[in-house]
Amino acid sequence: MSKGVTPRSQDYARWYTDVVQKAELADYGPVKGTMVIRPYGYSIWEALREAFDMRFKATGHVNAYFPMLIPKSFLSREAAHVKGFAKECAVVTHTRLMADPDGNGVVVDPDSKLEEELIIRPTSETIIWHMYKQWINSYRDLPILINQWANIVRWELRTRLFLRTSEFLWQEGHTAHATSQEAQEETERMIEVYREVVEDEMALPVIVGRKTEAEKFAGAVDTFTIEAMMGDRRALQCGTSHYLGQNFARAFEVTFRTQDNDQEYVYATSWGVSTRLVGAMVMAHGDDKGLRLPPRVAPIQVVIVPIFRDESRDRVLQTATSLTDGLQKVTVRVKLDDRDTVSPGFKFNDWEMKGVPVRLEIGPRDVEQGVAVVVRRDTGEKQSLPLDQLAAKLPALLEEIQTSLYQQAVDFRAEHTQRPGNWEAFKTLMKAGGFARCGWDGDPETEAAIKAETKATIRCIPLDENPSGLKCVYSGQPAKYEVVLARAY
RNA sequence: CGGGGCGUGGCGCAGUCCGGUAGCGCACCUGCUUUGGGAGCAGGGGGUCGUAGGUUCAAAUCCUAUCGCCCCGACCA
Numbered sequence: 171m172s173k174g175v176t177p178r179s180q181d182y183a184r185w186y187t188d189v190v191q192k193a194e195l196a197d198y199g200p201v202k203g204t205m206v207i208r209p210y211g212y213s214i215w216e217a218l219r220e221a222f223d224m225r226f227k228a229t230g231h232v233n234a235y236f237p238m239l240i241p242k243s244f245l246s247r248e249a250a251h252v253k254g255f256a257k258e259c260a261v262v263t264h265t266r267l268m269a270d271p272d273g274n275g276v277v278v279d280p281d282s283k284l285e286e287e288l289i290i291r292p293t294s295e296t297i298i299w300h301m302y303k304q305w306i307n308s309y310r311d312l313p314i315l316i317n318q319w320a321n322i323v324r325w326e327l328r329t330r331l332f333l334r335t336s337e338f339l340w341q342e343g344h345t346a347h348a349t350s351q352e353a354q355e356e357t358e359r360m361i362e363v364y365r366e367v368v369e370d371e372m373a374l375p376v377i378v379g380r381k382t383e384a385e386k387f388a389g390a391v392d393t394f395t396i397e398a399m400m401g402d403r404r405a406l407q408c409g410t411s412h413y414l415g416q417n418f419a420r421a422f423e424v425t426f427r428t429q430d431n432d433q434e435y436v437y438a439t440s441w442g443v444s445t446r447l448v449g450a451m452v453m454a455h456g457d458d459k460g461l462r463l464p465p466r467v468a469p470i471q472v473v474i475v476p477i478f479r480d481e482s483r484d485r486v487l488q489t490a491t492s493l494t495d496g497l498q499k500v501t502v503r504v505k506l507d508d509r510d511t512v513s514p515g516f517k518f519n520d521w522e523m524k525g526v527p528v529r530l531e532i533g534p535r536d537v538e539q540g541v542a543v544v545v546r547r548d549t550g551e552k553q554s555l556p557l558d559q560l561a562a563k564l565p566a567l568l569e570e571i572q573t574s575l576y577q578q579a580v581d582f583r584a585e586h587t588q589r590p591g592n593w594e595a596f597k598t599l600m601k602a603g604g605f606a607r608c609g610w611d612g613d614p615e616t617e618a619a620i621k622a623e624t625k626a627t628i629r630c631i632p633l634d635e636n637p638s639g640l641k642c643v644y645s646g647q648p649a650k651y652e653v654v655l656a657r658a659y
Numbered sequence: 660c661g662g663g664g665c666g667u668g669g670c671g672c673a674g675u676c677c678g679g680u681a682g683c684g685c686a687c688c689u690g691c692u693u694u695g696g697g698a699g700c701a702g703g704g705g706g707u708c709g710u711a712g713g714u715u716c717a718a719a720u721c722c723u724a725u726c727g728c729c730c731c732g733a734c735c736a
Contacts, residue, residue: 173697174697254734255735258735293736326734326735327735328734333736334735387736409736410736446736479693480693480694512698513697515694515696516694516697516698517697518696519696519697522696531695533695536695543695659736
């Protein structure tokens with residue numbers, strides 16, 4: 171492995187790819203656009219999944235699993251939805267392979283062609299609503315609050331590890347309600363859950379808002395989003411929650427009897443976050459030494475690197491081992507790196523690349539004095555602390571690092587967010603990179619023109635918008651909305 | 660799908676113009692010395708040069724075909 175990563179300032183895209191691979195988060199799969207999530211990357215995903223899952227359950231949801239293969243006909247039900255996904259669906263046409271009659275290898279058995287082709291889910295709305303039709307008869311059957319953790323496939327052209335791959339892992343919540351109001355409350359409840367996890371656990375500040383007509387989910391009435399700023403000042407959509415109205419209920423003919431014995435279509439929501447969030451953490455917190463993980467989701471919070479010569483080996487390792495045991499008792503996720511095959515210097519760099527929040531160095535001198543060198547990954551700051559105080563002090567230090575990473579991200583975003591007063595200032599900002607908060611006249615043509623001229627999109631209409639007195643940054647007309655614009659991933 | 664580029668040990672590349680014993684760096688293995696910021700030295704293993712034809716005494720190199728991949732332009736968590 172060559173040393174280090176490409177500096178961010180030199181080539182941000184390459185820096186990202188370098189970090190993902192060198193921190194052993196993921197690797198490329200053999201099929202274009204596919205990704206192997208390696209154990210270290212997967213354990214980060216597990217931490218995120220746990221943080222979300224406990225909150226889903228606390229808000230009344232249950233997990234279930236629906237099939238990956240979907241009859242092709244299901245996709246022709248909801249017009250807008252089809253339009254959104256048809257172009258990127260993988261299709262299963264045959265069910266068998268056979269030995270190649272002309273020589274080596276295998277070929278598709280032409281006799282195994284399916285009568286109805288199957289598609290691999292690009293999202294599960296259709297199959298879930300097919301099932302909901304069978305499960306819902308009465309208002310007594312509502313609400314249904316189901317979530318599933320699954321993989322999905324979208325045949326993407328331009329792919330990047332975690333950010334956009336042909337197959338990815340995610341969570342999709344699909345709920346059915348008796349009233350529009352209840353479904354809308356659910357939509358907003360879940361975007362708030364997303365905000366909480368991303369900000370509190372991932373230390374990543376987000377802007378909560380609604381998507382414009384052009385940017386919302388195919389088939390949704392209303393889409394809520396959380397948007398974060400990455401290290402190159404571009405925006406990344408980190409999670410979405412959709413109010414689907416009765417669109418899917420109509421498409422799949424899901425009706426229920428009300429208390430008054432009327433027949434009505436069910437109201438729906440869906441919401442999801444994906445492994446893209448792992449990429450978001452890399453890009454939001456990483457530096458030229460690699461990853462910087464927020465302690466709450468770091469698979470390893472504290473790594474202990476022993477430093478010894480032959481004659482001091484036993485003493486140092488004994489101290490390091492008992493320190494490891496002691497810290498594990500205060501529920502710090504700690505790892506003793508006792509590898510004999512690499513040097514301490516290599517380990518320092520290795521764990522910095524992997525973003526471990528705190529490193530403890532223990533050498534012969536430290537053992538003599540009963541101390542350890544404590545190094546923060548976020549600031550690089552070093553200090554010596556007595557061994558017997560570590561168990562008491564480390565939990566607080568980890569919380570401090572968590573807060574510090576969040577604050578650094580908040581400050582960075584603030585530095586690169588402006589309110590451009592005119593079109594020229596806006597263009598300059600978009601070219602330099604950053605978030606623009608400004609007025610929009612609400613016209614889709616204006617939105618399209620802005621995108622065509624600057625590649626910037628309306629990331630969202632923030633919940634705390636206030637358009638009064640604002641003018642549209644493009645047309646100069648009175649603003650109908652206050653929006654956040656940026657170039658996005 | 661339009662434009663540009665590349666296929667040579669695990670990874671990154673040189674060699675191709677001008678045919679003549681397949682090389683370099685990293686990684687890997689063994690040994691010794693090392694270990695407080697990516698250790699040093701010595702030795703070692705590993706490639707039918709994307710594939711298939713052709714030209715030639717001889718092809719990584721020339722010719723033809725073919726496959727695959729990457730980058731840039733219209734969509735997306």
